[in-house]
Amino acid sequence: MASADVSASIRSISDELERASTTVAEADLSAFAALLDDAERVFVHGAGRSGLALRMTAMRLMHLGKRVHVVGETTAPAIGDGDVLLTASGSGSTGAVVTAARTAAEAGAGIAAITAVADSPLGELADAVVVVPAAAKLDRTGAASAQYAGSLFEQTVVVVGDAVFDALWHASGATADDLWPRHANLE
Amino acid sequence: MASADVSASIRSISDELERASTTVAEADLSAFAALLDDAERVFVHGAGRSGLALRMTAMRLMHLGKRVHVVGETTAPAIGDGDVLLTASGSGSTGAVVTAARTAAEAGAGIAAITAVADSPLGELADAVVVVPAAAKLDRTGAASAQYAGSLFEQTVVVVGDAVFDALWHASGATADDLWPRHANLE
Amino acid sequence: MASADVSASIRSISDELERASTTVAEADLSAFAALLDDAERVFVHGAGRSGLALRMTAMRLMHLGKRVHVVGETTAPAIGDGDVLLTASGSGSTGAVVTAARTAAEAGAGIAAITAVADSPLGELADAVVVVPAAAKLDRTGAASAQYAGSLFEQTVVVVGDAVFDALWHASGATADDLWPRHANLE
Amino acid sequence: MASADVSASIRSISDELERASTTVAEADLSAFAALLDDAERVFVHGAGRSGLALRMTAMRLMHLGKRVHVVGETTAPAIGDGDVLLTASGSGSTGAVVTAARTAAEAGAGIAAITAVADSPLGELADAVVVVPAAAKLDRTGAASAQYAGSLFEQTVVVVGDAVFDALWHASGATADDLWPRHANLE
Numbered sequence: 001m002a003s004a005d006v007s008a009s010i011r012s013i014s015d016e017l018e019r020a021s022t023t024v025a026e027a028d029l030s031a032f033a034a035l036l037d038d039a040e041r042v043f044v045h046g047a048g049r050s051g052l053a054l055r056m057t058a059m060r061l062m063h064l065g066k067r068v069h070v071v072g073e074t075t076a077p078a079i080g081d082g083d084v085l086l087t088a089s090g091s092g093s094t095g096a097v098v099t100a101a102r103t104a105a106e107a108g109a110g111i112a113a114i115t116a117v118a119d120s121p122l123g124e125l126a127d128a129v130v131v132v133p134a135a136a137k138l139d140r141t142g143a144a145s146a147q148y149a150g151s152l153f154e155q156t157v158v159v160v161g162d163a164v165f166d167a168l169w170h171a172s173g174a175t176a177d178d179l180w181p182r183h184a185n186l187e
Numbered sequence: 188m189a190s191a192d193v194s195a196s197i198r199s200i201s202d203e204l205e206r207a208s209t210t211v212a213e214a215d216l217s218a219f220a221a222l223l224d225d226a227e228r229v230f231v232h233g234a235g236r237s238g239l240a241l242r243m244t245a246m247r248l249m250h251l252g253k254r255v256h257v258v259g260e261t262t263a264p265a266i267g268d269g270d271v272l273l274t275a276s277g278s279g280s281t282g283a284v285v286t287a288a289r290t291a292a293e294a295g296a297g298i299a300a301i302t303a304v305a306d307s308p309l310g311e312l313a314d315a316v317v318v319v320p321a322a323a324k325l326d327r328t329g330a331a332s333a334q335y336a337g338s339l340f341e342q343t344v345v346v347v348g349d350a351v352f353d354a355l356w357h358a359s360g361a362t363a364d365d366l367w368p369r370h371a372n373l374e
Numbered sequence: 375m376a377s378a379d380v381s382a383s384i385r386s387i388s389d390e391l392e393r394a395s396t397t398v399a400e401a402d403l404s405a406f407a408a409l410l411d412d413a414e415r416v417f418v419h420g421a422g423r424s425g426l427a428l429r430m431t432a433m434r435l436m437h438l439g440k441r442v443h444v445v446g447e448t449t450a451p452a453i454g455d456g457d458v459l460l461t462a463s464g465s466g467s468t469g470a471v472v473t474a475a476r477t478a479a480e481a482g483a484g485i486a487a488i489t490a491v492a493d494s495p496l497g498e499l500a501d502a503v504v505v506v507p508a509a510a511k512l513d514r515t516g517a518a519s520a521q522y523a524g525s526l527f528e529q530t531v532v533v534v535g536d537a538v539f540d541a542l543w544h545a546s547g548a549t550a551d552d553l554w555p556r557h558a559n560l561e
Numbered sequence: 562m563a564s565a566d567v568s569a570s571i572r573s574i575s576d577e578l579e580r581a582s583t584t585v586a587e588a589d590l591s592a593f594a595a596l597l598d599d600a601e602r603v604f605v606h607g608a609g610r611s612g613l614a615l616r617m618t619a620m621r622l623m624h625l626g627k628r629v630h631v632v633g634e635t636t637a638p639a640i641g642d643g644d645v646l647l648t649a650s651g652s653g654s655t656g657a658v659v660t661a662a663r664t665a666a667e668a669g670a671g672i673a674a675i676t677a678v679a680d681s682p683l684g685e686l687a688d689a690v691v692v693v694p695a696a697a698k699l700d701r702t703g704a705a706s707a708q709y710a711g712s713l714f715e716q717t718v719v720v721v722g723d724a725v726f727d728a729l730w731h732a733s734g735a736t737a738d739d740l741w742p743r744h745a746n747l748e
Contacts (some may be wrong), residue, residue: 062264336553337471
């Protein structure tokens with residue numbers, strides 16, 4: 001096997017990620033953050049790596065004092081009126097994600113979605129959409145990214161999620177010391 | 188390989204489980220249920236199969252309207268004063284479980300524990316203990332159970348957990364229809 | 375609130391569980407165990423408490439030396455020819471479970487299912503079915519069980535799963551000491 | 562509450578992340594990737610958000626054809642000789658992570674660690690270390706990053722993990738279509 005040049009990969013990923021995350025529309029981000037901020041409870045749902053990326057955001061929103069549940073984890077209750085579903089799908093048409101979004105909408109919940117395809121079932125269901133200029137998972141032509149499958153999209157979900165937290169945190173006026181006592185202490 | 192006689196195994200397991208679960212002391216069960224009932228929030232923690240068994244209980248306590256978190260899941264916050272740690276360990280000395288119980292006690296939380304060894308680190312830390320007459324995981328002599336490792340203990344945790352729920356449910360006066368709307372609706 | 379009588383609940387659950395688990399048909403159990411035993415890899419999938427019960431079985435099948443994956447966990451790969459999907463649904467019509475069973479069948483995998491309703495979408499898709507005489511989750515009339523929702527079914531899944539393991543273990547000729555080194559050592 | 566400026570947060574995070582990820586030493590990255598590439602099986606372990614970031618990498622390594630287990634998930638077996646523990650801790654002294662690394666080393670496994678503190682218990686146990694110039698979680702002074710707690714570190718774990726995958730993928734000669742059939746098909 002040829003030798004792996006990880007540094008070259010880091011530079012390439014870093015360039016792609018910088019471009020994808022900084023070109024997201026400012027107005028969309030504000031509406032997205034406001035929807036989450038106003039939610040009574042936030043329910044996080046995503047498949048595969050997008051789901052893991054969103055869980056990183058879920059943890060931070062909990063540190064910020066929000067009531068947050070991850071769909072599929074043991075004690076997540078039913079979503080309802082006043083709640084918001086936070087979800088992400090590169091293609092905007094992942095079966096389980098679209099089904100969950102439809103159920104959430106019928107239950108009266110808002111939907112905050114991150115997708116690479118605005119004109120998708122998820123994009124159309126959402127109350128606030130962040131559109132990421134990144135290859136959707138099923139585009140394996142390398143047109144939008146040199147990376148494998150939805151990697152760039154999933155990395156951007158991490159950055160967007162952390163930026164939403166960062167902005168809400170600063171807007172809240174809370175200090176790091178205010179958040180710290182909420183960190184899990186039994187692991 | 189010899190043919191597997193599953194029916195014989197069911198009969199044997201059924202006998203062991205009936206004996207182990209019905210010989211738990213009534214006073215211990217009452218104190219255990221009362222501690223959970225009075226908890227502001229319940230934090231569930233267990234390793235391996237005991238942890239899975241407890242998560243079955245966690246889900247039901249959520250259906251009953253309690254605020255419940257599973258330690259290690261994404262959005263579990265810090266345990267504190269007024270909360271109760273619900274945990275189980277056959278030997279009563281599983282490292283991670285004892286560490287969590289110690290941390291919980293220091294944070295002012297109560298500890299409700301199920302164990303096969305009353306005279307164990309976990310048994311001594313607990314505010315309410317249910318002692319199950321079942322082989323601890325490390326006893327592979329077959330003295331207390333013909334089953335593998337802690338199987339009987341773990342099955343008994345399922346039955347005790349569901350009995351605690353059943354009793355609290357009936358005491359609450361709520362109907363099945365009152366609980367149903369809390370079931371997760373996004374999976 | 376009335377005082378909770380946990381001992382009474384244990385006796386009642388114990389009776390129901392003994393009756394439900396010992397009346398499962400012997401021939402069905404044998405075929406079910408044989409299908410799992412012959413599987414190249416076992417994929418476990420279930421929603422809610424049934425899913426937790428099946429994960430208890432998944433862990434034991436891993437201890438027995440089988441290659442086992444839980445659907446939805448991080449590193450579960452694609453199911454394929456020669457593999458078996460182990461699943462459970464009281465009603466036999468849980469959306470996500472039936473969808474997964476259909477996909478597994480199309481991929482050439484076998485399906486081993488536990489259900490309370492033989493004549494259900496899941497029952498019809500399955501190559502081996504264990505029918506449990508327990509109230510399905512949606513029957514809240516209390517006809518088949520005095521317990522809440524699918525509790526009796528889920529408890530029976532625990533007992534059936536452990537019995538399948540117990541029977542396969544004895545048929546394998548392996549000792550407890552042969553299995554022990556496979557237990558997770560990093561938790 | 563003041564209005565949240567998410568775009569400003571994205572620019573700031575993007576700058577920090579670009580700087581942190583591109584200054585990791587090339588030789589360390591090569592040794593780190595080689596250790597993972599040579600592993601018989603990879604076991605992934607991390608607490609909190611670092612753990613979620615590493616699970617993103619775990620999924621990709623599975624797509625690449627590696628045998629990968631996430632510690633704490635249901636069917637993860639025992640680590641042993643020839644295996645590698647892939648772990649991350651900003652401080653290099655997270656209790657559960659250091660304990661797992663010690664157990665892994667005693668079992669004969671290699672340790673590939675990402676940390677912000679080279680001179681830490683984890684750094685000293687590791688066979689290959691990637692040192693990220695990012696604030697450790699406990700440094701809340703804002704000296705190394707304007708972000709909350711270990712956010713920058715955790716984001717960098719995502720980028721480093723994806724870069725290791727990207728480099729190993731290219732070195733393997735496999736195409737995207739070779740990897741695709743390994744993606745989970747039952748969710």
